[in-house]
Amino acid sequence: MKEKVYILDTTLRDGEQSPGASMNTAEKVRLATQLEKLGVDAIEAGFPAASEGDFEAVAEVARKVSNSEIVALARASVHDIDRAWKAVGHAAKPRIHTFLATSDIHMQYKLNMSRDEVLKSAVDAVKYACSFTDNVEFSAEDGSRSDPDFLCQVFEAVINAGAKVINLPDTVGYAVPHEFGELVAYVRKNTPGIDKVILSVHCHNDLGLAVANTLAAIENGARQAEVTINGIGERAGNTSLEELVMTLNTRPTYLPVTTAIETTRIYRISRLVSMITGMPVQPNKAIVGANAFAHEAGIHQHGVLANPMTYEIMKPETIGLTTSKLVMGKHSGKHALHKHLKTIGYDLSEEELKLVFKKFKELADKKKVVLDEDLEALVNEGVLRT
Ligand code: KIV
Ligand code: ZN
Numbered sequence: 399m400k401e402k403v404y405i406l407d408t409t410l411r412d413g414e415q416s417p418g419a420s421m422n423t424a425e426k427v428r429l430a431t432q433l434e435k436l437g438v439d440a441i442e443a444g445f446p447a448a449s450e451g452d453f454e455a456v457a458e459v460a461r462k463v464s465n466s467e468i469v470a471l472a473r474a475s476v477h478d479i480d481r482a483w484k485a486v487g488h489a490a491k492p493r494i495h496t497f498l499a500t501s502d503i504h505m506q507y508k509l510n511m512s513r514d515e516v517l518k519s520a521v522d523a524v525k526y527a528c529s530f531t532d533n534v535e536f537s538a539e540d541g542s543r544s545d546p547d548f549l550c551q552v553f554e555a556v557i558n559a560g561a562k563v564i565n566l567p568d569t570v571g572y573a574v575p576h577e578f579g580e581l582v583a584y585v586r587k588n589t590p591g592i593d594k595v596i597l598s599v600h601c602h603n604d605l606g607l608a609v610a611n612t613l614a615a616i617e618n619g620a621r622q623a624e625v626t627i628n629g630i631g632e633r634a635g636n637t638s639l640e641e642l643v644m645t646l647n648t649r650p651t652y653l654p655v656t657t658a659i660e661t662t663r664i665y666r667i668s669r670l671v672s673m674i675t676g677m678p679v680q681p682n683k684a685i686v687g688a689n690a691f692a693h694e695a696g697i698h699q700h701g702v703l704a705n706p707m708t709y710e711i712m713k714p715e716t717i718g719l720t721t722s723k724l725v726m727g728k729h730s731g732k733h734a735l736h737k738h739l740k741t742i743g744y745d746l747s748e749e750e751l752k753l754v755f756k757k758f759k760e761l762a763d764k765k766k767v768v769l770d771e772d773l774e775a776l777v778n779e780g781v782l783r784t
Pocket of ligand 1: 537602
């Protein structure tokens with residue numbers, strides 16, 4: 399029996415921290431409703447102390463969603479925790495997520511606090527949050543660059559104070575997979591009480607390793623992954639939900655875990671996030687990019703037409719797409735052109751196809767992609783007029 403990895407989606411909070419990606423209340427509610435249908439266990443809806451608008455958005459999401467937990471972020475302060483609870487307290491399943499940095503560099507230059515002061519503030523914050531709900535998450539910001547023993551000391555103390563989810567963030571995306579996996583294993587081994595709570599990770603993508611680091615953490619016992627749709631988020635973004643989930647699903651024997659994500663909803667929610675935030679998805683983005691299931695090379699097109707699994711490790715239907723796309727360009731072969739022409743209404747004889755294929759290759763040498771309109775023109779010139 400596979401263990402479950404809980405998915406906390408933070409598109410509405412860390413994703414919104416992508417430059418220019420801010421969302422209003424109606425947009426957050428629309429997305430939250432779709433995230434709930436997607437099957438995420440928890441939706442981090444925002445940071446209520448950050449602004450009046452974010453407070454209202456979190457409060458509205460908390461009213462509208464009932465299956466997923468609704469999480470409100472708060473710094474380790476009474477003011478932030480009060481705002482978080484006010485915004486999220488009426489949710490069917492509310493959670494307060496409080497955080498404090500534990501790395502020397504953050505404690506010295508940002509917080510101006512000693513280790514003892516950070517330890518005390520973290521415990522006070524968790525105890526205060528627990529006076530509202532028993533569903534409290536604590537994050538050690540910049541955890542991956544913290545002294546591992548101090549990290550374990552803080553985690554032990556906040557578990558004793560009542561935290562139910564302990565989150566280890568790679569806040570600046572500095573970790574590499576084997577090292578991050580080892581840190582997760584170290585924390586599990588050296589934090590008394592860790593087995594009573596859920597160990598979570600939250601990775602950033604500054605070196606393009608967020609998904610790999612999250613997988614390494616899961617391999618070493620993390621059981622909540624914090625992710626965003628399309629991997630959007632602060633700077634280079636966060637762990638992408640679709641890449642993480644599809645890796646676990648496509649390679650089912652790699653890790654003995656499963657998620658509750660309804661993958662056939664992935665493509666449409668990716669489009670919705672892109673539309674709402676105004677952030678286009680790069681064409682070669684894994685899973686949801688426009689080219690992720692597109693084939694141009696003739697040999698590939700031939701293979702995919704014979705059996706899609708020759709060049710596709712996932713079925714497009716599993717993420718909610720109907721078919722793979724054959725892109726007509728200079729690498730396409732006669733077989734693929736024939737098939738594509740049929741789908742746009744031209745069933746050519748062998749002789750006609752030969753003619754059109756020759757003209758198609760000439761055109762494809764000049765144009766990156768041959769559009770359906772171009773093909774129609776070629777058929778009209780090459781076949782119908784001969
Ligand atoms: O990256 C980070 O450390 C965060 C925390 C607030 C979890 O976003
Ligand atoms: Zn973050």
